[in-house]
Amino acid sequence: MPNMESPVKRERDDEGSTGGGHAEPSPKRQCTKATEVTIEDDIYILEYSSELRESRSDDPNEDDLQTKFDQCKVALNQITKNEEETQTVLEYAQFRVLPAKRRIQLQDKLDVAFSQANFAEVARFFTDLVPHASDINRAGFKPCSIHPMRVPDSIFHEILRRMDSKFSQFGMPWDHQNETMQNYCLFEIFSPILDVFDGVFMDKAEVLMDSEVTKKRGRVEHRWVAFDSICAKYQELKCLGAVRGEQMLKMMAQMMLEADARATQNENLGFCIPVIGMFMALDSMQALIYHPHTRTFFLSDPVPALPTIKTDMRALIIRIRQLADHIFGLLVPAYINSLDAFLARSERLAKKENTTRESTAHWRQASTLAKEALKLGREAASTFHHGVTTHYNEGELTERIRRAREISEEAVQLLHDSIAKSPKRLVNESLRKYYMDHEKSFLEAEVLGLDPYRISPVMDSDM
Template sequence: MPYSCPVNCEYCKTQGAMHPPQFLSKMMGDHHHEGHGDKRGPPPQTHTVPGPSNGECNVGKGHHYPHHHHHHHTHGEHGEVIANTGPRPINTTLDIHRLPLRGHTPPITDKHHQKKNHQHHQNHDHQHYDHDHQHDFLDDRIHSRKGAESAIIHLTKKHGLDLDGVRAKALERDLEHIATSLSYSMMAQRVHLDPHAMVGDAPTFQVHRARIRSQEFRQIIQDFEILGNQYGPPADHLTEAGRSRYISAAFNHIVSWFHLMIYNRPENFVESDSPKKNGLRNYFKCFGGCTILVLDIRLNLGIGKDRLNYIAQLIAELEACNLSNEKQGFSVPIVGILCDGSSFEYFSYDGYSKSFSRGLLVAKSTPGSTAIARVTLPPITQATGVEYIRALRPLCESFYFLLLKGFLAGLEAYIRRARDYGAGDGTRNYGSESEWELALAKAVFARNKSVEAGETAIEGNVQGAEKLADEARMLLEESLTSIPSGYQRRVSLMANFEIADSLTA
């Protein structure tokens, strides 16, 4: 079968339809695989160009294809350069400057696919342009807060928008972005703090010691002893889960005093790709839905940048909890406890004002009282039993105070809902407003009595403190029984223990 040049090059037209083997790759490059179309025309006039002394062609040197015919010359049999002086052939099908380099040839696609792909990119670019153009259009016409409010009201009425739903979606998008790029600098600005102040500019609130009766505190210490013998001291654990088991001894009894009006849910609202940002969190919810306290457990709180990053994650968690509360119709301050098993710091997030504050543990309510920003337990393996127990009491009593604080906030939220919706909406009984208000009044007295008992004990009057603590617990029980019956829940096993034990084989 006679040879047919695939590109109809000048060499084949002048010397015959057969490439010398040494010229195939040298002269043609990768282009001998492409169809260059018809290049027939007047035969070129030639003249001999002296070759370089080193035998290398320097004509067109520096190009991807230094020996290709688009430099208007080719080589003769003896290496002479034959320059094309006639008119250049017209290439109507291929732009040689767009040809790929060796090894980078794109996949073959048919014209239909190319057209469809081109149309897709055009549509995408057009949509992106429209999106930016719409923003520019609005920015050019809305120059004030009042104008923005008027535009929102107009669009809400015209399209039947749910403003709460739109706001929730905007917050969810923000939280998705936060989860992938957490930093204290970002989160501080969201709660109106200066990132360079390192939380030092955050407003403060007082954390008091709500007295725990001696017999109940004894049970808490027994739990610490049991868990310490079961799991070992907190420093032995290299995971947040191990630390949390030990810390749970401080919460097990205190949370149970609220008879499931407050309960614990270990889960994560905000996920993060970085394991350093995950930690382990326990969410304390009031009446089954309203989150009032978040316990964020880390391996080591540390100082400096690591601590600030943990605080940033806590702010994000509290913001996510606030969003969840708002979806259910609640708006309450949420307490956050950041700890590593031996050090504890207290914070609070107010979703209404978007503010973040630090808690200071105070010995007394009077001005000038000693305030502690970080409560620290001594190493259990180094401290004596007396030292460790004395350090545990203020810590546990601060937890009790914060749970009472959250319980009051939850009661206030349910009062507002009962006021807004009445006793029920046809699907659920929310209870009467008067029932919730009675429960709140009793709980306020319980909180105040507990704080008074704590200050009395600090002054050295332990017997007086125990009496006040008894009164406070009675008031808390009365508050819990005043809550509407639809929210009453309790797990009760010990009342039947004697009967069951006598029947057990």
């Protein structure tokens, strides 16, 4: 039997209340007791509640976690005094055991829907936030900036082509000031930029998926999963209008819950990386970046998005360009975070197995190339901005614009090189390439009304 200290139980006030007053505690969220237990010199803090659970171990070896899990059940029995109740807690409260060296506190999701979350209730789970703040500027978010990366002209032309098609079908963005229209427009900006990553990011759109980690709480419009594993970025779109103060904080609380859910999902797969959120209003965008190691949130200043009032084509194009550059500037860091997470895991496994893993060098090369691409992309944006905001003569201005275009193309090429080095990249078969390679067989089949496999045995062997 493991050496187990007698649990020191401590009563806690109900934490479902947001403070002040004498509101009745919610039975589902009431925290009853907690205990600190030592099992074979490892420390576990167990709370019989529906909120925070933490277990810490100094043993980095995860092979015996099931054993430690069983030992923790014994400790939890001393709180509940009922083995059946203990099993219910473990099954439905998602209790788990993790080594302390990950430095991650697992938090069970609040038993509230996203739309019902309030900032005072959510903020207390995170670092340095002010639960009873009345304004987002006083809420304790650490400041950060969105550094744009200049999208190459070829990609921007494709964005404009897609936007033209969307406007001709649905009208201009200021004709429909709602989330659906904004989603249609934003998709046409995101899609050509995501194509640069050649299958690295999979868009898990709300309309295409059942709720997973966020079951019973709602979902965001989009979340992007890198390498079919890591959720590195997500987006929420709200028709805010003139929303300020507590309503804005309520919106932010929903984003925070989603960030924590995404971080928990990553942690379940063995990764711990910053999660980048995009909070889109109708005419502005903010980045909300969550660092799960420190449970800290960073919030950027708003940057312009699509206009909500009628404007001329010149102003609209400038807004689209600015938004595209800022989106690109967030996607590349999300990609780099994913690469570094896989690199760290590969290095850990190599050390654990006392061997050299071939994938480690590939992840390191991919990360190095991506970071150089990020540097060049930001330089291109800075070069262009400085060129158009400084009083140069026409020749000097033309040269700076030309240089910005060249640098942006170099950055994208480095991204392509980085993706090619990634051991886990997904390569989808191209419909267009397949058709062009076998065009004759398809045309013959159409003319003769036959199955193309009967026309060309080559195609059958290719499948």
